[in-house]
Amino acid sequence: AQSVTQLGSHVSVSEGALVLLRCNYSSSVPPYLFWYVQYPNQGLQLLLKYTSAATLVKGINGFEAEFKKSETSFHLTKPSAHMSDAAEYFCAVAAGGTSYGKLTFGQGTILTVHP
Amino acid sequence: ETGVTQSPTHLIKTRGQQVTLRCSSQSGHNTVSWYQQALGQGPQFIFQYYREEENGRGNFPPRFSGLQFPNYSSELNVNALELDDSALYLCASSNAMTSGGGQFFGPGTRLTVL
Numbered sequence: 001a002q003s004v005t006q007l008g009s010h011v012s013v014s015e016g017a018l019v020l021l022r023c024n025y026s027s028s029v030p031p032y033l034f035w036y037v038q039y040p041n042q043g044l045q046l047l048l049k050y051t052s053a054a055t056l057v058k059g060i061n062g063f064e065a066e067f068k069k070s071e072t073s074f075h076l077t078k079p080s081a082h083m084s085d086a087a088e089y090f091c092a093v094a095a096g097g098t099s100y101g102k103l104t105f106g107q108g109t110i111l112t113v114h115p
Numbered sequence: 116e117t118g119v120t121q122s123p124t125h126l127i128k129t130r131g132q133q134v135t136l137r138c139s140s141q142s143g144h145n146t147v148s149w150y151q152q153a154l155g156q157g158p159q160f161i162f163q164y165y166r167e168e169e170n171g172r173g174n175f176p177p178r179f180s181g182l183q184f185p186n187y188s189s190e191l192n193v194n195a196l197e198l199d200d201s202a203l204y205l206c207a208s209s210n211a212m213t214s215g216g217g218q219f220f221g222p223g224t225r226l227t228v229l
Binding site: 032107 | 119121146148150156157158159160163171173205207209210211217218219220221222223225
């Protein structure tokens with residue numbers, strides 16, 4: 001069975017500061033991992049995905065994440081926060097070692113960006 | 116390329132009623148998954164359809180059922196609605212034949228049960 005833990009339900013940063021959102025996973029098979037962003041009253045938008053090709057994954061809007069097997073982590077970072085980054089972020093792991101399998105999500109992290 | 120679409124966007128029902136939600140998958144995708152997102156929580160997997168057959172189910176009762184059509188669009192049906200069914204229902208499509216493609220979500224249907 002898979003599980004995802006997102007450390008910190010709320011993260012607050014200043015505009016221009018580093019963004020770091022933490023995600024730890026548990027999976028019995030090599031995982032496919034994802035980060036999604038959700039703006040208020042909207043669906044989920046795929047930010048980036050890890051599919052075993054490279055441990056450092058670059059996504060949209062300047063976000064990137066690093067897969068660390070030894071730490072079972074997949075933390076999301078962005079060097080410089082922008083006001084438009086304020087949203088809720090979800091980390092997810094796919095079941096069965098496939099990218100289309102059932103997704104198990106973390107509880108989400110709400111990112112607030114202060115001017 | 117057309118993304119995932121869902122209808123309706125909002126729906127209000129009363130307890131005990133039945134509801135049908137619809138999803139059109141992204142062009143080229145053959146797999147549809149449904150998720151329930153309660154307020155303040157992460158999405159929970161309901162079930163997945165591939166080639167018109169259920170291909171995995173989460174911890175939801177049988178009154179949650181679905182269909183997938185030959186054009187890969189899908190329906191989610193919920194019978195005997197309960198107050199706790201109030202949530203955002205998300206549909207995601209993917210391609211089971213493409214390694215590493217991922218799942219792409221629609222905008223969701225907000226269901227309110229009174």
